[in-house]
Amino acid sequence: MAFTLGFLIAFAIGITGVGAGTLTAPLLILALGLPPEVAVGTALVFGFLVKVPAGGVYLLRRQVEGRALGLLLLGGLPGVLLGSLALWALKGAKDLVLLLVGLTVVLSAGLGLLKGLRRAEGRERPWLLPPAALGIGLEVGFSSAGAGALGTLLLLLATRLSPQKAVGTDLLFGLFLALLGGGAHLALGAVDPALLLSLALGGVLGSTLGALLATRLPQEPLRVALLLWLLFIGGQLIYRGVVHG
Numbered sequence: 397m398a399f400t401l402g403f404l405i406a407f408a409i410g411i412t413g414v415g416a417g418t419l420t421a422p423l424l425i426l427a428l429g430l431p432p433e434v435a436v437g438t439a440l441v442f443g444f445l446v447k448v449p450a451g452g453v454y455l456l457r458r459q460v461e462g463r464a465l466g467l468l469l470l471g472g473l474p475g476v477l478l479g480s481l482a483l484w485a486l487k488g489a490k491d492l493v494l495l496l497v498g499l500t501v502v503l504s505a506g507l508g509l510l511k512g513l514r515r516a517e518g519r520e521r522p523w524l525l526p527p528a529a530l531g532i533g534l535e536v537g538f539s540s541a542g543a544g545a546l547g548t549l550l551l552l553l554a555t556r557l558s559p560q561k562a563v564g565t566d567l568l569f570g571l572f573l574a575l576l577g578g579g580a581h582l583a584l585g586a587v588d589p590a591l592l593l594s595l596a597l598g599g600v601l602g603s604t605l606g607a608l609l610a611t612r613l614p615q616e617p618l619r620v621a622l623l624l625w626l627l628f629i630g631g632q633l634i635y636r637g638v639v640h641g
Contacts, residue, residue, distance in 0.1 A: 398591050401427060402598025406446050407606040416443035417540035417574070418504045420595075421497065422629045430588070432493040433483050437581025438588050438595070439540040444574035446599045451571045454564030461557055461565045464525065468547065468569045471526035475533020476573045480580040483538045487586075495637030500539040501630030505623045507549050524554040529569070536570075537577045543570035 405419045420439035424430045430438070454460050486493055528550050535542035547566035551557055557565065581587050 397428065398594035399598040402442070402595035403602035404598075405442075405595075406599035406602030409446060409603065409606065416446050417536060417543060417570075418501055418508075418626060421540040422501055422626075422633055424591075425494070425497070426629065426632060428591075430591075431487065432490060432497055433487045433581070433584075433586045434588055436483060436497070436538070436540045437480075437578065437584070437586035438592050440536070440574045440578035440581055441587055441592055442595045442599065443540065444571060444578050445596050446603055447567060447571045447574065449603065451568050454567055457564070459561050459564035460568050461555075461561050464522070464551060464555055464557065465565050465568055467522055467525035468529040468532075468551075468565070469572055471529035471531075472533035472536075472569060472573050473576055475530040476537040476577040477533075477580055479534040479537020479539075480577050480584070481537075482534070484581075484584050484586065491637045493637075494633050497539040497541070498630045498633030498635075498637060500535050500541045501633065502627055504535075504541045504544070504546060505626035505630060507546055508544070508623045508626075509620065510549060520556055521554040525550065528554070533573055533577075536573045537580070540574075540577070543573050 401420075401423055405416060405423065408419060409416055417439055420442055421432075421435045424435035424438060425432060428435075483493065529547075532542050532546045532550070535546070544566065547569050548562050551562040551566055552559070555562070578587070
């Protein structure tokens with residue numbers, strides 16, 4: 397089951413670009429019944445592993461803007477540590493965590509849909525990046541979701557980076573957040589190593605196939621359909637948190 401989930405998640409990422417964190421943690425909670433803190437920790441490490449190859453590609457293509465990445469990390473790295481510690485502190489309040497994770501997934505999916513809208517024109521606002529990245533880091537550490545949708549949208553609104561450079565810079569930002577957040581969860585014992593191995597094995601196959609098919613399939617309709625499905629999944633987590641709370 398975990399191998400299949402890893403394959404499907406990585407395949408979807410390869411075709412649509414939707415973040416690993418937004419997909420993985422909700423599925424681990426709903427499909428495998430994992431405690432939220434273990435699902436988030438495992439999702440973060442899995443997200444790091446599946447983002448490494450894509451991050452290397454963007455670096456080789458010089459589609460990562462170093463200054464913007466540095467400003468994002470300035471706020472994002474402390475944020476992801478605080479979010480990870482907050483999730484660990486609330487691990488006894490499972491229903492509250494389910495509710496908050498569900499809200500984050502819904503927010504991330506909703507903002508992911510906005511990425512298809514035309515970007516706002518105007519001057520650069522680099523001062524927005526560190527404080528906004530702090531909030532993104534908090535979400536990533538707490539729920540594993542948010543870096544993909546929120547980071548790219550932030551870069552498109554606060555900088556004049558091309559869409560390709562915005563995606564590449566955000567992907568590296570998400571990779572660093574997943575590394576630090578996943579490491580924090582691992583140190584706290586909130587990662588399932590056996591499950592992670594199965595997910596990663598399926599993910600290697602899924603990401604490879606997704607990358608091969610990405611140029612042959614209509615990406616935008618698939619991406620929109622997946623984000624709409626994530627709105628439903630997030631709604632299910634919210635429902636569970638409210639009904640059982």
